[in-house]
Amino acid sequence: MGQKALSRLRFNFGFLLEATLGESRVTELDYPTIRVSEDVTLTPLQGQIEATRTSEGIYIAGVLHSAIELECVRCLTPFLHPITFEIGDLFYYPPHTAPPGEFVIAETGFVDLAPLVRELSLLEIPMHALCKEDCLGLCQECGQNLNEGDCGCEEDNSDPRFAILGKLLD
Ligand SMILES: [Zn+2]
Numbered sequence: 822m823g824q825k826a827l828s829r830l831r832f833n834f835g836f837l838l839e840a841t842l843g844e845s846r847v848t849e850l851d852y853p854t855i856r857v858s859e860d861v862t863l864t865p866l867q868g869q870i871e872a873t874r875t876s877e878g879i880y881i882a883g884v885l886h887s888a889i890e891l892e893c894v895r896c897l898t899p900f901l902h903p904i905t906f907e908i909g910d911l912f913y914y915p916p917h918t919a920p921p922g923e924f925v926i927a928e929t930g931f932v933d934l935a936p937l938v939r940e941l942s943l944l945e946i947p948m949h950a951l952c953k954e955d956c957l958g959l960c961q962e963c964g965q966n967l968n969e970g971d972c973g974c975e976e977d978n979s980d981p982r983f984a985i986l987g988k989l990l991d
């Protein structure tokens with residue numbers, strides 16, 4: 822997975838920088854799949870953002886729906902975990918007025934939302950990602966994914982200590 826080129830979530834807000842304070846514009850986002858960073862691919866990324874001109878720059882607000890590919894901690898199968906996150910951030914303009922670590926609108930009027938979207942989606946990743954609540958995991962003996970059926974391994978033989986005991990008793 823994931824050898825796709827990195828996508829930018831670039832928007833041109835040059836026209837808003839020219840507009841009067843309080844003017845806003847709603848933009849629809851609808852990406853079937855988008856790779857926002859080396860480590861985050863979102864499938865899909867949908868929702869609306871509203872950009873509003875403020876005295877300090879452009880304030881971007883919205884709710885985005887997506888799903889992120891994770892690996893199940895029990896069966897190691899990749900699966901899509903649905904996420905929803907809210908954006909509510911000021912992008913400073915001109916860029917040199919931004920306090921350290923804050924987002925900016927470039928001199929060209931373009932903004933790249935990819936770093937913010939990456940940050941917000943990483944916050945939605947659970948500590949123990951499971952493909953489903955009752956995932957059965959992998960067989961300790963043969964490695965079969967037990968969600969796909971029983972492998973037939975004998976559970977009694979799974980502990981090598983019992984095998985040694987058996988030999989001693991013989
Ligand atoms: Zn699983």
Ligand SMILES: [Zn+2]
Pocket residue numbers: 960961962963964965972973974
């Ligand atoms: Zn097995």
